Amino acid sequence: MTHLPDRSETTGRCFGYGGLGPRDDDARRWVRDAIALLNRDAHRSADTHLIRLSLPALAGLEIYLKDESTHPTGSLKHRLARSLILYGLCNGHIGPRTTLVEASSGSTAVSEAYFARQLGLDFVAVMPRSTSASKIEAVARYGGRSHLVEHPAQVYDAARQIAAETGGYYLDQFTYAERATDWRSNNNIAESIYSQMAQEPYPVPCWIVMSAGTGGTSATLGRLIRYQGHDTRLCVVDPENSVFYDNYLSDDCALTGEHGSAIEGIGRPRVEPSFLPCVIDHMLKVPDAASVGAMMALSDHLFRRVGASTGTNFYGLCWIAAQMQARGETGAIVSVICDDGNRYGTSYYDAGWLADRGIAPEPYRDQIARFLDSGVWQPLG
Template sequence: MTPDTNDVDRFSAKKRAWVDEAIRKVNADANRSADTHLLAYPLPTEWGVDLYLKDESTHPTGSLKHRLARSLFLYALCNGWIEEGATVIEASSGSTAVSEAYFAKQLGLPFVAVIPGTTSPEKIELIEFHGGRCHLVDDPSTVYDVSRSLAAQTGGHFMDQFTYAERATDWRGNNNIAESVFEQMALERHPIPTWLVVGAGTGGTSATMGRYVRYQGHHSKICVVDPENSAFFEGWRTRDASYTQACSSRIEGIGRPRVEASFMPDIVDRMIKVPDAASVAAMRDLHRLTGHKAGGSTGTNLWGALRLVAEMRAEGRTGSVVTLLCDGGERYAHSYYSDEWLARQGMDVAPYEATLRHFHSTSEWR
């Protein structure tokens, strides 16, 4: 029997009404929480170089990934990929899954996070707190295939942050993270940053930053910092998009075993490879100097940013550097803030702590 046209119209209207309400809810969250603080890092004024951290830990789900999750949901809703009752599935190292679980709960949707078995227990608890279910895998490289399989089994939607991160965010503005940084820098003594320093998990943040500065005609440069066991640095250096790494990153949220589709190498001006122990040393040093407890990816960012400050000082240049405080350190009490965990990992932070002490007293990098 052919369905009555009026029945089809009513069904379509109901679907559209649900999507409209879902988009309203996601946008309402942005209206409440889109902006975050820009913190000044303590450097001597006479150095002539200022360093700032964009504190993304103040989002409702506690990390930079809140912005990405919001953009991914809006992108999927506007593309007609998510309907009422659909299961949302994501491959993640933890923080994106926390944020997507939050938005799925707001929309009354089931959420499944496909995450490595090494994900911190604090992140797993947060995913479950927001109503998500965790599907742990032993091999991080399988998260993509497992996610697609679960989406097929449930008739749900695989969000696929690693493909869509660079296109889901409006890089021209609309209060994205780049626009927010430049607005907040407007009254500083060096308002246009010399360097913007970010890590790469999907590559979406570096893509947003790089595109925005070009679109606005700014002369800021983009530096991407990369941890051990990540494919991005070598993929960028060789321009080999197929480059892969056999091991997985120990710095949660950044570093990938392959060069992800959202990573845009041609808008990255420089990359710095950061040892994992250096990331932890910088993360802990931030807490000592400022009282802000952050995660390992923030340490990676900070190590690269401080190295650039030292280079600017050595060259006699003034200016500003901006990086990100990606998430709070409470998620890593059993890992990066645990001396026992570091010992099990074979991480010796002492040489890198010495580098930081020397930098703070002399501005020199060694």
């Protein structure tokens, strides 16, 4: 007799309808209304700014930053959170009484809490205890609760367990980020970048530079670059204690690390399912001190604070710009401001916090500042 797999063996069981079957008219109406609510929220929001940096010392190079900190929840993860919840709704996993659960280092959880509140759903964020206090507070302000674990690698199992205990749905950004986002359209950062670049001197960037947390954004960028036939190359920058760079070099998806990344929101101690090295053209690995130093130098230039993951991006962008300049190349480079630096006043912008962790950013801050002012890249070490 042929074995027909149970729904849970293939697409996952239908969650959280509180006794209503997924085909029940009341449940269908609730899901339809929930999707309409999310679409109205998106329609009320303008696109995020594309900032052009004025850098006369980098003659022939145009530098741009896509400012994702201007989303209603203050980070790049706003797009992802909306996509993940739409994915759960349209796949029949989220109903009117479903508890939403996520494993996160902070920003995704903040954005998901925002959307859960709009839908009237309970939300639980499973985060490392090291997550910045402002992110934990933001989850609470949106009506969610935080479950803190000691080590970043513990977030996955804890989130699954809470979802099972509550009869809820584990949103699982690390698995579904690359598939929940429609990389051809609909809330897509890559499409937005190319649309905003259309009237610039170099409409097609030579490089887009991005760090990876889930890997979903780099997957979206790399796929759209190929789908639309652009000559753009994608550089992904990885922080210390992340295994993405090593996976890119070795193709070993079983790699794990002993420590979590000190740069919130990016870098992982395991190779996440959404990380797709095959769509990446080049990777860099940078010290945490370089990420924080570049964060500070860019904040000085913008006259406002950005976060450390933006510093990782910007350090990679400056390295790419230096290589292009040395080869006499011209063109545009685009990267991303991931979130607002005011979230990190008690961490990356606190000298005592940095000293306790052995992070000394000043040499890298000076290196980036000199490069922006003079166009001269002076390697350290």
